[in-house]
Amino acid sequence: MRSKVIRLLALLVVVALIATVSFVGCKPKPAPQPQKPVEKPEKVTIVFAVGGAPSEIDYWHSVIDKFEAKNPNITVDLLRQPMQTETRMQTLVTPLSGKESTPDVFLMDVAWVGQFAASGWLAPLDDFVSKDNYDLSVFFKKTLDLADTYKGKLRALPVYIDAGLLYYRKDLLKKYGYTAPPATWDELVKMAQKVQKGERKDNPNFWGFVWQGKQYEGLVCDFLEYIVSNGGNILDKDGNPIINSDNNVEALTFMRDLIHKYNISPPNTYTEMTEEPVRTTFQSGNALFERNWPYAWALHNADDSPVKGKVGIAPLPHFPGGESAATLGGWHIGMNIYSKHKEAAWKFIKFVESYETQKGFAMNLGWNPGRKDVYDDPDVVAKAPYLKDLRKVFVGAVPRPGVPYYTKLSSVIQKYVNAAIAGKMDPKEALDKAEEELKEIIKQYGKG
Amino acid sequence: MKQGYRSIYRGLHKYKASEERLAYLLLAPVVILVGGLILFPVIGTFVSSLYKNITFLPPVKFIGLGNYKKLFTDVHFWHSTYITILFAIVAVFCETALGMFYAVVINEKFRLRGLMRAIVLIPWAIPTIISARTWQLIYNYNYGLLNYLFVHFHLSHHAINWLGTSTSAFSSIVVADVWKTAPFMAILFLAGLQAIPESLYEAARVDGASLSQQFWRITLPLLRPVIVIALIFRTIDSLRIFDLIYVLTGGGPGGSTSSISIYGFKAYILGDFGYGSTVSVFTFFVILIFTIFYLKAGRFQQGLKK
Numbered sequence: 001m002r003s004k005v006i007r008l009l010a011l012l013v014v015v016a017l018i019a020t021v022s023f024v025g026c027k028p029k030p031a032p033q034p035q036k037p038v039e040k041p042e043k044v045t046i047v048f049a050v051g052g053a054p055s056e057i058d059y060w061h062s063v064i065d066k067f068e069a070k071n072p073n074i075t076v077d078l079l080r081q082p083m084q085t086e087t088r089m090q091t092l093v094t095p096l097s098g099k100e101s102t103p104d105v106f107l108m109d110v111a112w113v114g115q116f117a118a119s120g121w122l123a124p125l126d127d128f129v130s131k132d133n134y135d136l137s138v139f140f141k142k143t144l145d146l147a148d149t150y151k152g153k154l155r156a157l158p159v160y161i162d163a164g165l166l167y168y169r170k171d172l173l174k175k176y177g178y179t180a181p182p183a184t185w186d187e188l189v190k191m192a193q194k195v196q197k198g199e200r201k202d203n204p205n206f207w208g209f210v211w212q213g214k215q216y217e218g219l220v221c222d223f224l225e226y227i228v229s230n231g232g233n234i235l236d237k238d239g240n241p242i243i244n245s246d247n248n249v250e251a252l253t254f255m256r257d258l259i260h261k262y263n264i265s266p267p268n269t270y271t272e273m274t275e276e277p278v279r280t281t282f283q284s285g286n287a288l289f290e291r292n293w294p295y296a297w298a299l300h301n302a303d304d305s306p307v308k309g310k311v312g313i314a315p316l317p318h319f320p321g322g323e324s325a326a327t328l329g330g331w332h333i334g335m336n337i338y339s340k341h342k343e344a345a346w347k348f349i350k351f352v353e354s355y356e357t358q359k360g361f362a363m364n365l366g367w368n369p370g371r372k373d374v375y376d377d378p379d380v381v382a383k384a385p386y387l388k389d390l391r392k393v394f395v396g397a398v399p400r401p402g403v404p405y406y407t408k409l410s411s412v413i414q415k416y417v418n419a420a421i422a423g424k425m426d427p428k429e430a431l432d433k434a435e436e437e438l439k440e441i442i443k444q445y446g447k448g
Numbered sequence: 449m450k451q452g453y454r455s456i457y458r459g460l461h462k463y464k465a466s467e468e469r470l471a472y473l474l475l476a477p478v479v480i481l482v483g484g485l486i487l488f489p490v491i492g493t494f495v496s497s498l499y500k501n502i503t504f505l506p507p508v509k510f511i512g513l514g515n516y517k518k519l520f521t522d523v524h525f526w527h528s529t530y531i532t533i534l535f536a537i538v539a540v541f542c543e544t545a546l547g548m549f550y551a552v553v554i555n556e557k558f559r560l561r562g563l564m565r566a567i568v569l570i571p572w573a574i575p576t577i578i579s580a581r582t583w584q585l586i587y588n589y590n591y592g593l594l595n596y597l598f599v600h601f602h603l604s605h606h607a608i609n610w611l612g613t614s615t616s617a618f619s620s621i622v623v624a625d626v627w628k629t630a631p632f633m634a635i636l637f638l639a640g641l642q643a644i645p646e647s648l649y650e651a652a653r654v655d656g657a658s659l660s661q662q663f664w665r666i667t668l669p670l671l672r673p674v675i676v677i678a679l680i681f682r683t684i685d686s687l688r689i690f691d692l693i694y695v696l697t698g699g700g701p702g703g704s705t706s707s708i709s710i711y712g713f714k715a716y717i718l719g720d721f722g723y724g725s726t727v728s729v730f731t732f733f734v735i736l737i738f739t740i741f742y743l744k745a746g747r748f749q750q751g752l753k754k
Contacts, residue, residue, distance in 0.1 A: 086717065089717060090716075090717060093503075093716075093717065093719065096503075097503055097719070097721070115503070115504055115718075115719060118503075118504035118505075119503035119504040119719060120503075120506065121503075205590065214698060214700060215697070215698050215699060215700030215701060215702065215703065216698050266589065266590070267589065267609040267612060268588075268589030268590065268609055268611075268612070270612070270700070270701055271589070271609055271610075271611040271612050271617070271697070271700065271701060272584075272588065272589060272611065281590065286590075404504035404505075404719075405504070405718065407714075407717055407718040407719075408714075408718045408720075411714055411718075414700075415524075415699075415700075415702055415703035416702070418700050418701055418702045418703075419701065419702025419703070419704075420702075422612065422613075422700075422701040422702055424613075424614070424701060424702045424704070425702065444518075445502065445504075445505060445720075
């Protein structure tokens with residue numbers, strides 16, 4: 001009996017201890033020191049979260065140095081994130097759902113902006129824009145409208161833009177008597193089959209066409225390009241799923257046939273092919289066509305690349321009667337709604353979006369700037385002559401559904417499209433099931 | 449006189465009470481740590497599983513067992529559960545068998561035994577994420593070691609897509625996991641083996657018992673407590689399998705190798721914390737059931753009582 005009482009007491013003590021500790025932790029900070037003279041504003045530190053390859057991080061550091069030199073009252077701490085997109089998202093979801101005030105500023109994949117905005121994590125930028133008379137016309141309008149605006153408010157700005165492209169081997173097309181890259185998917189198959197047959201004599205590892213087919217986000221991007229280039233889409237204008245339309249089934253059947261019928265895409269397409277394996281296959285000279293993002297261009301033309309100078313870029317092919325489509329990718333900058341230094345954060349965002357910084361992205365990292373005007377810059381044109389043509393592709397790029405539950409839609413699409421191209425499931429059956437599940441998700445998550 | 453006894457008694461009691469107080473004081477940091485780092489999050493997860501807590505669909509709302517209802521009708525969740533349990537059974541069985549083999553071998557006295565022990569342990573020392581990447585390269589369709597060997601030694605005419613079908617992807621994951629964790633089993637078993645007195649084997653040899661009789665009649669029964677502990681460790685671990693699958697297949701092809709943890713992670717990434725917590729609570733119960741089963745089957749308590 002007595003020991004029970006003591007045990008209870010001990011527990012109480014522990015609880016009291018924890019309470020005290022946490023109370024001490026929450027104690028309001030001592031009142032600010034008597035007001036300093038106005039001419040010396042307080043120094044603030046903002047945290048900027050960004051991930052990516054080491055060269056990209058180095059470049060971000062140089063951007064920060066320049067910014068700090070111009071704004072001596074603001075210090076920017078770079079919070080380095082992992083390289084992988086999904087883990088980058090995770091390192092933001094954790095602090096934001098915990099209402100943390102840092103990171104103040106961060107980069108988001110275009111596909112997350114909807115979810116982040118709907119979660120109420122992104123500070124609206126409209127007030128800053130109108131106060132500064134900030135010129136939004138320098139950005140691609142379609143990107144701002146479709147990707148960065150949520151419920152009528154501007155939540156993010158594009159830092160750089162990605163869109164799916166067709167890379168091809170100029171030398172091989174010429175060798176086999178072709179003068180131009182394929183405009184339709186049928187032409188692509190014919191060219192790929194002929195060249196693959198010829199090249200296999202010397203190189204048994206040669207493939208006609210490599211693209212992203214593993215069960216992951218990239219597969220949805222590829223899938224979207226096939227279906228939109230056949231007049232289809234995932235959701236209609238009102239947000240209802242239309243994924244099992246006949247056009248889409250036809251497009252998905254074609255994707256499967258690339259691997260299983262025409263044999264121009266390797267069987268590991270649906271198990272291993274993400275951006276990098278696709279790029280290295282093409283870059284080592286083992287493929288005629290490649291679907292990839294613009295980042296591959298600089299790498300294909302690096303000094304140690306076996307295909308240097310032999311690569312061309314074109315819009316992706318389309319189905320008869322359809323139009324070429326490129327999935328809109330890229331990264332956008334946003335501000336934490338819980339940030340305690342929103343003014344400083346906005347200054348930093350403006351600096352990242354400035355002509356000078358954006359030009360630096362194009363010149364140093366080969367990125368495609370979020371600002372339109374940089375594409376006409378003579379230095380940029382000299383360094384990356386292809387950019388001028390790409391601008392057309394960017395202007396027309398197709399965004400993935402901008403709904404907050406996009407991640408969930410995506411995981412369903414990934415699963416069924418992957419099952420279909422793996423030959424595990426009939427394309428029609430796969431898309432019917434996907435349609436059913438998308439409906440279920442929209443029912444669950446679409447209406448609060 | 450009586451008074452005196454009473455005061456001594458009281459004094460003793462006071463002393464005992466102060467001792468007890470000291471004991472609780474000394475225990476407090478551990479209690480706080482365990483409570484704060486383990487108990488609190490576990491209870492928090494359970495509580496959170498009773499709420500609709502989706503970041504983009506405020507407000508947070510109490511929905512009782514709503515998430516569980518959803519869980520029980522979620523086909524993909526059940527598939528993930530099936531894959532996870534199947535994986536745990538197959539992988540743990542193979543690990544135990546291989547680990548036992550390793551342990552018996554490196555327990556024998558032979559030249560370079562120290563080196564052999566070190567080599568056997570290496571896979572366990574490599575972080576899973578790195579060994580998963582390594583296996584990804586081994587299974588690679590174009591330039592993987594396995595396909596090179598198969599084609600080179602004419603076991604197959606053409607390269608095999610190891611992660612391409614549900615069965616082969618699943619087997620590939622099991623092989624990679626067994627490679628890494630059999631050494632862990634081997635360490636535990638080795639410690640158990642070394643606790644078995646040599647005299648028992650000597651007596652058995654005198655009685656003319658064969659090697660296999662010695663193994664089945666002496667080694668295995670005496671190792672039982674160690675085996676049960678090892679099984680509990682490994683089963684719990686493999687029921688939580690995440691990293692290996694995440695790297696090797698990402699749950700593919702067509703969602704066929706998704707585990708419970710991968711499934712829960714996806715709910716979390718989506719921002720559906722309530723449902724993610726529900727998946728975690730369910731995992732907790734699956735592991736609990738397995739652990740209770742082992743403890744009963746291993747007659748562990750009896751062993752301790754003896």
